[in-house]
Amino acid sequence: MKKILFAVLLFLLSATAFADTVSINRFIIKENPFARQEIAVVATDTADHILENVNGRFAFTINGFSYNLNFQNGTAFVRQKLEKSSFMYVKHANESGTHSVLYYVYKSDDKLTPIRISWMWLVAIPLLIMFAGYLFKRFLVIAAVILIIFIYFNYHNGLSIPTFFESIFDGLKHSLMG
Template sequence: MKNSWIIGLLLALIGLLPLASTAQQVAISDFMVKENLSQNGKLAIIATDSLEKTNNTIQGNYRFTINGFEQDLKFSDGVAVTSNPIASSTFVYFKHKSGQKDIGKLFFLRVTEKGITPYKISGMLLLIIPLLILYIAYKFKRFLITLLILAIIYFYLNYSKGLDVRELIESSILGIKNLI
């Protein structure tokens, strides 16, 4: 009877051992990109918390998508180094799927002789710049239409009514002098 208790206890412990060895990885909630400390042209991806402080509990392999290519990055104390060096300035998109949440960031990596400087590009900026260009083009179109109408009126007055550019400029200068 005593031996059956011991055998039962050992079987229960043996059954629970695989569960203890398959611990779940800590999820990466955010990350930032910097140049590797050795300045060898490689990037360091640093796992951070919501306050942008390094999360040192991140250990092991995590899957990242870098410009569409999937890579397993090995994190040690919250820092992983990419395998390929950056040779010239470029845009790079980093994406990581953490449980239910996708984290994606676009960076412009400027390469100089001093090293790599990453500039984060906001998603809102990618929406605002094209809208601003369209707005300027719309306003410029209206300006061009107004300029075309004024040119047609000028040519009409110039050819049929005898208006000359010198007289127009002289009239404007006299009008400004009268105001002063």
Template structure:
């Protein structure tokens, strides 16, 4: 009977496997000691700290590969932030790659990380280009109007004060 129990105890580890730790998502906050260092916090899908995360995990921070030591789901990046900066953090699991882009603002009170979404990285340049295009068309319209006004001013005696007065009277009569 002892041999059977010993054999079963010996065989159990062969059919079981350890639970693999995996960072599914992470957040960036200031370290609790407020020493100018960033804390990377492993979170679950509800953005609560994933306390089962322990050990070394590889991150790429602004293009430099770093092995971060996690304890209870929290790791502190060793380098302190000297001034406001942008930080790109990437972590690759077996399943997927997670990347987060932050603007870290440094003030006298400490660090404040602001997450920048990928949608904002697309929309902001698109809006700037749209405004530039609209301004270009507006500028073209203004140049054409100035040329037309110049022609009528010199050849037909049009005065800008008379033109504006006529516009104001027209608006008053309209309302």
């Protein structure tokens, strides 16, 4: 009888050890509805519906700074005010890999508008500028000036060169992996 009781107890304990853990594989950035000039990170599924079963603390990296965000019903608030429009590179690592998203958060008056930036645009814009400069030789200097302005705009708004390339490589990696 003791062996059966011990086996049942051992089975129950092992079943709870293998319980389904909640992980964040996709997320979006939204304006925090409860605080001005702050953002919220929202855990979503592939159809961008909020995963309300996500609760607890999860480690995120935002523009190179580490944050332990407290998720409640799929939403966590970043308690850092944005003073101006800027790029936000948000990254989260879990058991299934590293997930990252690049946003440009446009600030107008008291409203924040996050715009998701695809890695394809980061590649396409400089290539189009260089191609136009190559195609029309007399516009080569203008194309170089536009490319320098593009790089300056990105850097001035918080998108450094290493983050620029990291975002492109993460996008390539995720598009090739599926």
